[in-house]
Amino acid sequence: MNLSVRKIVISGILGAITILLGVTRLGFIPMPTLAGSATIMHIPAILGGILEGPVVGLFTGAIFGLFSMYQPVPPFFADPLVSILPRLFIGVVSYLVYFSTKKINNVLACILAGAFGSITNTVLVLGMATWRGYLPPEVSISIGFLHGIPELIVAAVLTVILVKGIQRIRSTKA
């Protein structure tokens, strides 16, 4: 498989934003729970999936995963099965949702893609953490609701705003 320069560069830039959100702590919204904060670091991966297709979503997700393994907060992210593997699917799921609903309405498709991308992250990461035995199921479910829902809302709103903004810029240039 050969990737176009475009796909490589855009995944790289979205990956850079992911890392930037991580190192500046801008990507974390402080919340008084076990994991400490709700994250919006998965949004670049969602955008990659929507704007450039599944491969870009997957690459951006891979960078997100590698970064969270590199700086494991909470500590069980040091396990690559929890930190990297689930993140690969964020962009891919967003892409699938966006392209199956795009014909109905662009804004609706963005909202759904953002929401489903966020759900993918929450469910798979917590599912993996439970399966690997780091968290008991009761705790995972409560974190899922406490973090998952605000993350989902923020992700859905931000996805619409960002996708619309970027699409507008692209259409005026073309």
Add this chain to the structure above:
Amino acid sequence: MELTKNITLGVYLPGETSIHRLDPRTKIIAAAILITLLLFIKSYQPYGLFMLFTIAVIIASGIPISYALCGLKPMLPVLVLMWFFQLFLYSAPEAEVIVSWWIFSATDAGLHMGNLITLRVFFLFTIITILTLTTSIVSLTDGLESLLKPLRMIGIPSQELVMTMIIALRFVLILAEELDKIIKAQMARGVAFDRGNFIQKTRNLFPVFLPLFINAFKRAEELIVAMEARSYTGGKGRTKMKTLHMGRVDRSAGVVIMLFTGLIVYIILSVNPQI
């Protein structure tokens, strides 16, 4: 609000010890082997050996032990909480109840599980910390690139993935500068970033994110044109200016890791023969 001041990517401590001089590929493979081993340890004896080995590696790498563990300090509450969760919520048939209070009861199986999980997470964290303290992010990427190269044969564009990572690392600092400008510009327009509750703080992010992403995409378009103009065609057939070499130190590290793995596997099998 100075978010982007003093951005440090990683926590690399430069040094000249044999651990530092190891080829990044050796270190990545060794870390992968140790992580895999950890997933199979279900009793305390191997952890004792693991502890000795980790301490030996930390001493050999010249990192002060207090420094290596200081990254763990903010994680401590989470580790303790995880231990309590296992203690009270782990359910196993025929578990003996040690303490019981209100609706919670601690079982011996829960205690064992809690100890094991906490130890596993602790060692996973320590291994990753040692790897990142002794290896710069650039040589980690180089090592990863060379290790992933064979995946090309089964159609996985590994070098493109590494190129993506290199672009990401290069652009973090550029985008950080831009983020700084955006934040200052929005503060001048009256956005109060450090005030308000959870919802207001989240809403304040929108006027930062939109310009950040749009500028990033503009830069991406420029970079695409620049790379295409220079006929970049992906990873196939590319050579590197600095190539990696495995030396004597890598061979001895390989022997040490192999011996250690053998020993751990032997202990695991002799303690729990059913695995």
